[in-house]
C-alpha cells in the first residue's frame with residue numbers, strides 16, 4: 232500500500248482497499264498470521280469523545296500483533312488547548328510508531344497527519360469514519376461473497392458513517408442508496424467525490440429522501456444514531472424530524488429477501504431502529520462490530536508493520 236495514513240477511504244486506491252480487506256480476512260481466519268508484526272511498536276490513541284468499539288479493537292489489535300496501545304483521553308492532552316495539534320503530532324512522532332485519533336473536527340486529523348512523521352489513522356471525526364466502513368464491507372463481503380452490485384440502503388442522518396459508507400461502496404463497486412430528511416443530506420462534496428470514484432468501478436451512489444425507494448431490493452439496510460457525538464443538544468429536535476426514518480419491521484419487509492440489518496453501534500432502540508429489528512435474525516451488528524478488530528489489525532500491519 233502506498234498510502235501512509237488512513238484519513239479517508241476516498242484517498243485510497245481501490246487496490247489498497249482490497250489489500251486491507253484481504254489481509255483482514257487472512258488475519259481473522261488465522262490470528263497467528265502477523266502475530267509479531269508490530270513487536271515493540273506503540274500506537275498512541277487520542278480520544279476527544281467516548282468509545283467502546285474503536286478503543287477496544289485498536290488496543291486488543293495492537294496487543295495481538297505484539298505491540299502496545301496507549302490511550303490518551305480528553306483530560307490527558309486536551310489537544311488544541313493544552314498544546315497545539317502540530318506540537319502533539321511532532322511530540323508523538325518521536326515516541327510512538329503510529330497515531331489513531333478520534334476528534335470532533337476533521338481538520339484536526341488532517342493537521343495531525345500533516346505534522347506527524349508516523350502514520351495517522353482516523354478513528355472517527357465529525358466528517359468521516361473510515362475504519363467503520365472497512366469493517367462494514369468486510370462483513371458484507373463475508374455474508375454475500377462479494378461487494379460488487381450489493382445494494383446498501385442507508386437510512387437516517389447524512390453523517391460521518393454515511394460518508395465513509397459512500398466512499399467505500401464507490402471503491403468496491405457497490406450500490407449505496409442514501410435516504411435522509413431533506414435538511415440532513417450528506418455533504419454534496421462527498422457525494423460528488425464518491426460518484427467520481429464510482430465511475431471507475433461500476434458503483435452507484437444514490438441520495439434522496441424516500442426510505443422505501445432506498446430500501447427497495449436492498450441487500451443491506453443500515454442506520455446510525457440520529458444525533459451524533461457533539462450533537463446531544465439537538466437530540467429532541469432531531470428525534471421529531473427523523474421519526475419517519477426509523478428502521479422497523481415494515482421497512483425491513485421492503486428490502487430483498489435475505490437482506491441483513493447493519494448498525495455501527497451504539498444503537499438507540501426505539502429511535503433509529505426497533506428492538507425487534509436489531510434483535511432479529513437479519514441483524515449482523517455484533518459480527519460487524521467484531522470485524523472492526525480484524526479490519527483494523529490489517530490497517531495497523533500495513534501502515535506500521537514495514538517501517539523501520
Ligand code: CP
Pocket residue numbers: 281282283284285286355363495496497
Ligand atoms: N462504532 C464505533 O465507532 O463505536 P465506538 O464509538 O464505541 O468506538
Ligand code: NVA
Pocket residue numbers: 355390391392455456458459460495496497
Ligand atoms: N455517527 C456516530 C457514530 C458513532 C460510532 C457519531 O459520530 O456519534
